[in-house]
Amino acid sequence: MSKLILGIDAGNHTAKIAGPYGMDSYRTAICDWFERDIVESHGADDMEFEIDGRKGFAGSIAVYEDEFGRASMFGDTKAHEDTKIRVLLAIYRYGKKYGIDITDVSLVTGQPIVSHKPTDKEAIQQMLVGTHTLHVNGETQSIHIVETGVAAEGSGAYWSSPEGGTVRIIDVGSGTVNAATIIDKRYINNASDTFNFGMETVNNKEDLASVARGIIRNTSRLKWHRNDSVYVCGGIAKDMLPFIQSHYSSAQLLQPMLQEGNAVTVADPVYANSIGFYKLAKGAFG
Structure with missing residues (x-):
């Protein structure tokens, strides 16, 4: 398909994704990989992954199986590897949900206002832009992120x-x-x-x-x-x-509005940043 444009709010608890086909979300807990004696489903968003050499579990399964008790990286910056994993899994899930073959992606994601500085923004962009190979739940996919914008959370939501x-x-x-x-x-x-x-x-x-x-x-x-x-x-x-x-x-x-073709959806306020980011991405990369 042609280039896909997305807005991705890679939150510490939940990732929210907005794009031309609609919205998606998943639990962003991540934990290290281990060999399971019993394979049990914990939620529809369970993912076993290997991305750019890192192996682990994500989604509901990581909430229950995290050895260290905290399955999310918290803090006032998103310039860390967990953000990369969250964003790539968000793209993967978006393609699966809407049945599209994703190759090239342009996106805007977010950074807390206090850390919305050139060094942190550049770190996020360098981490995301490029070709990534994903192995998720037994499937292999390559995703090429063509360009990435980084908006301030909260002010990005305004544009929704x-x-x-x-x-x-x-x-x-x-x-x-x-x-x-x-x-x-x-x-x-x-x-x-x-x-x-x-x-x-x-x-x-x-x-x-x-x-x-x-x-x-x-x-x-x-x-x-x-x-x-x-x-x-x-x-x-x-x-x-x-x-x-x-x-x-x-x-x-705040009532975010997502336009899909001629239809306008008034979404839940949880999607405000992702829809705002999507509108910014369309303006920048469309």
């Missing part, structure tokens, strides 16, 4: 449903929270930041009110105001929204 004026984005992730300010479609550095906590790194994942208070305190330091136009996205967005609204009364869910 852009509007004028001053817009604040709260992107609640598993490892970080990205807070972005866009004014007249321009990113504002001194009113944006990454907070080094997320839903998988806080002590009590069920205490959403406490997490929201942390977000509100940190965004207040950025001089966000109570009546600002605030949009919330990420996997926990729907549950988090009422707690954000306790301070930002006008806060609402």
Whole structure:
């Protein structure tokens, strides 16, 4: 087929992929390979892989079988090998889901705002661009990534449903929270930041009110105001929204819109970054 353009949000908990055929997601847990005495299925996204010399398991199986108790690489940068594995498996899964033979790919992926710097962006691009050989669940495939863009998480989500004026984005992730300010479609550095906590790194994942208070305190330091136009996205967005609204009364869910042919799909807020990245990729590489 001709070059495929994708937006890939390679999250620490879940990867979200958007492209011309629709969306996909999978659990991004990764663990080292071992010989299994009993082959048991843990989920539809179970993958046994060897990519560029690294062997392991990914998906639900890695959540249960990880020897070291943490099957994801957390932190405020995506410039590490787990990101490469996540992105390549995302491309592989997208092709399998939609029955397309993927060879050449151009994509935009994300990086937390605080680490959206030239050195980290270049590291991600150098890691991804090129030809990669994948062995996944007994099948072999070569994927050539032609070009890669790296967008800031949170501000990238804005492009999934852009509007004028001053817009604040709260992107609640598993490892970080990205807070972005866009004014007249321009990113504002001194009113944006990454907070080094997320839903998988806080002590009590069920205490959403406490997490929201942390977000509100940190965004207040950025001089966000109570009546600002605030949009919330990420996997926990729907549950988090009422707690954000306790301070930002006008806060609402970000509703990403993906156009496939003549049809427009209003997607779940968890896909905001991937759809925003896809729109940026189409603009850059289409």
